[in-house]
Amino acid sequence: MADILVVLEVRDGALRKGAGELIAAARRIADGSVDALICSAASISGLDPLGVAGADRVLTATHADFATYCPDGIVATVASIASPYRAILVAGTATGKDLGPRIAARINAPCAMDITAIDASGNALKAVRPVYAGKALQTIELAGPAVIVMRPGAVAAAQHGRAGATSAVTVPPFTRRLTVAPVRTSERGSLDVAEARVVISGGRGLGDPKHFALLEELAAAFGGEAAVGASRAVVDAGWAEHGAQVGQTGKTVAPELYIAVGISGAIQHLAGMRTAKVIVAINRDKDAPIFKVADYGIVGDLFEVVPALTAAVKQARAH
């Protein structure tokens, strides 16, 4: 289906994760070319992987205001090149969710948020999205050009081996209405539950905020691939930051591995993690609802199970 534009996310002068996924999603619906737009303050090196991932062209737009997130400038740039594209894809991060609707309103196109599947067979552009906190799935058809905001983790990156030739696009004049400061990285480090390959979440079963250390140790055993999340009960109690909350009023995560520790599995928590590839639950109550969605469960005291698991993961990864 025609040509597709993907708008990639840049922070602190580097591409964010997820570019490959987004390009792979675009390839699924493109029968023409897939172009990847990068808006940055200076040129970014190491763009060859974008061609490998399936981008025919990499378009670079350079402007001093792009040193931090600059929605006004990005929207103006996208609008200036949008007309040939059947769809514009953005990743469903905090930034992408902010940007997508702005682009859509500027180019007078519908915006489909949190898309978990797209399809362009039969020339109609169709997309699937969770609604009602994931309690239902809506399938929609999008007329004309459309902005699609993809849920992270929905489509796996792939190797398509396209040219990925770079060309510059001109940033049109724009009014910067919002001035954004550089992101202040949180104390927990830069790995976010929404981006990590492995998420280990703790709930009220931990009994005390200091016991989050057990989960930090388990996360560390995964060697920088794991982030620690939390249920709302413990976020509200001040045991964990809101940024770590998984669920309906927190983040939606789709990691390869989700380990729920001392979490009962309330429907609002499930809304944020039920699309994880593999779910593990550790809970001393064999009837806890979390076991209904878990692929693997251990019934038992987390204070015994988690340290044993940490040791086992360390050992497995050492081999």
Place this chain on the structure above:
Amino acid sequence: MKIAVCLRRVPDTTTKIVIAAGGKSIDEAGVKFVANPYDEYAIEAALTLKEGAGSGETTVIALGGDSVQETLRTALAIGIDRAVHLQGTPSPDGLANARVLADHLRGGNYDLILCGKLAVDDYGQQTGAMIAELLELPCATAITKLDVSGGQASVEREVEGGVESATCALPAVFTCDKGLNNPRLPSLKGIMAAKKKPLDVIAVSPGNGGVTVISLAVPLERAAGRIVGEGAAAVPALMQALVSEAKVI
């Protein structure tokens, strides 16, 4: 300070979702409807800012059928000064709705337009940013902190792995996230007063826009998993499953 809050009526989040005949919408029988939880943060922010400024007017605006008037009255009971019911059927295309809201807001001379970060029914996550774009106003979405002084606003929002702060001049549009404030509840006095506050009704027609709903379905349950064992003794079995079966370690 003139502040507008866009308010949406949604099913209570604890509602069990049943798909209606036709397979495109939910069965509303027996469903309890409430103000969208994120809009409660917007209402609270509007009331606090007006109180801080010492003068001004707060307005709630809802697009929808006649039932939204009940939700608007709730906002008036919490303390909002006046309500506007844009009477019409919302479109499945968020842009069509944003346009109707923006057209109404355009003439209102508002210093601030506040929305929720998302509506917990359609999860559109777009209305506020679209209104801002249509009105050519500055905008920040999903804010968890808002300070207004001297015609300037500074905000904070959570992004992956950190916090982003931003500034802009008023008028501006913001969408509100959990963490911004603690919404107050309506008081008995407020409920009485709400009955006398103005609620204007204006007919609108958002039209269909570019989105057609093909189907609405309840997602497949995850295939039932298994309990690999009890206590620390079950860890080897779990590792075996994660390494050899699921291949995630």
